[in-house]
Amino acid sequence: MRVIMTTKIDLASMNIRDKLIGNFGFTETDKSFDGNPVYSNGDTLILTTNDEMIYYDGLDRAIEEQLGIRPEIIAFASRHSSKQRLPALTVHVTGNWGNAMYGGRDESLAIAQPSAMKLALMKMNELNDLGWTVCYEATHHGPSELEVPSFFIEIGSSEEEWVIDRAGEIIAETTVYVLENYRKAKFPVAIGIGGGHYAPKQTKRALETEVAFSHIAAKYAHPLGKELVLKAIERTAEKVEAIYVDWKGSKGETRQMARALAKELGLEFIRD
Numbered sequence: 001m002r003v004i005m006t007t008k009i010d011l012a013s014m015n016i017r018d019k020l021i022g023n024f025g026f027t028e029t030d031k032s033f034d035g036n037p038v039y040s041n042g043d044t045l046i047l048t049t050n051d052e053m054i055y056y057d058g059l060d061r062a063i064e065e066q067l068g069i070r071p072e073i074i075a076f077a078s079r080h081s082s083k084q085r086l087p088a089l090t091v092h093v094t095g096n097w098g099n100a101m102y103g104g105r106d107e108s109l110a111i112a113q114p115s116a117m118k119l120a121l122m123k124m125n126e127l128n129d130l131g132w133t134v135c136y137e138a139t140h141h142g143p144s145e146l147e148v149p150s151f152f153i154e155i156g157s158s159e160e161e162w163v164i165d166r167a168g169e170i171i172a173e174t175t176v177y178v179l180e181n182y183r184k185a186k187f188p189v190a191i192g193i194g195g196g197h198y199a200p201k202q203t204k205r206a207l208e209t210e211v212a213f214s215h216i217a218a219k220y221a222h223p224l225g226k227e228l229v230l231k232a233i234e235r236t237a238e239k240v241e242a243i244y245v246d247w248k249g250s251k252g253e254t255r256q257m258a259r260a261l262a263k264e265l266g267l268e269f270i271r272d
Contacts, residue, residue, distance in 0.1 A: 002044045002179045003063060003071040007053050008036070012079035012155040015168035016175070020046055020077075023169065024176050033066050044179055053078060054094070054103035057145035073113060073149045073182070075175050080137070080156030088156035089128060089170060090198075091120040092137035093214070095144045095235070097221035097228060103142020107228060109215055109235040113149035114189045116182035118212035120153055123174040125207060130166060136192075136199040136206065138218035139232075149237045153178075185212075189238045190270060191229060192216035193258050194246030201246045201272050211270075214240060222251040226261055233265075242268035 004020065006013040020026050026039040026046055036048035047063065049056065053076050056062070064070050080090050095109030104110075117136070125134045143150075153175055155167045192202045192213045197220070202213050215232040217224050233240045243262040245255050262269035 001069045001071055003074045004044065004046045004175055004179070005053060005059065005074055005076045006046060006048045008048055008050050009052065010079050011159060012162035012168070013077050015155065015163055015165070016077040016171045017046060017048065019165070019168040019172035020176070023172060031067060033063070038067070044176070052103070054142045057104060057143040059143060060146050060148045071148050073116065073179065074146065075179060076150065076152040077171060077175060078152050078154045079162045080154035082157040085158040086133055086156060087130065087161050088133040088135065088198075089124045089167070090135055090137045090154045090156055091117045091124070091151055092216070093117065093139055093151050094141055095139045095215065096142070097139065097217050097224065100142060100144070102140070104144030108144035109139065109231055110144050110146045111149045112214040112236045113151060113182060114212035114214045114236065114238055115185040115187055116149070116178050117151050118187055118206050119178045119182055119185055120151070120174050121203065121206055123177050124170060127170045127173060130164075130170075133198070135203040136213060136216060138197050138199055138216040138221070140197070187212035188241045189214055189236065190242040190244040191232050191236075191240055192244050192246075193224065193229070193254060194219055194222075194250030196249065201249070202244065205244070205272065211242070211244070213244070214238075219249050219251065222254040224254045224257070226257055229258065229261055240267065242270050244270040244272065247271050
């Protein structure tokens, strides 16, 4: 069973939920989750909670306890916030490279599903008639304590954008498309290291080549220890074949560690 997770306290999340229900055949069931109606369409459920989703560690267990099902994958439909108020459509996996400031635990990573995120990136880019930025984000914020693959797919970056109907339609259509197709997708997978929070080089490479990214560690998370990169590889649902480094966008000790680790593990080393 595939799950789309929403929250009542997030305008973008409710915008996306409304478009899913209105445009994609989801109907209300007799079940509830966290006191809210559950909607279904085939093997996909829409669940709604009452609080911030970034703090919902153990969500997969809560779904199993309340509904008696173990989700195959969770797509968090969410807002994205930034001081720059950049109109954007974004996708990323969650976790913390260092101290947990916004949910999850310190140095803990959720399970990435790179093919799902790449499909989301490509579909949002295809549908984007708003002229907004479409990008990956680096791994950041919670929840990190999930034992099934997940990703956040977001409308950014201010209250003005969160309620725009077309943005909700794009994310809704993208999410349905991804959940229907990610199991059939086969891409070479890389861990991403370096660059800014919005991962411009990783985004460009994913849109222009076959590479799909798992966890991405932006430069602000460096220096990055070998153990955390190994954890990122372990916490990827697909086989990791490469370590990608934005060379100028990485600190020296981190990029050298990445090069040595790729050699040690027999992975391709991609320097950009």
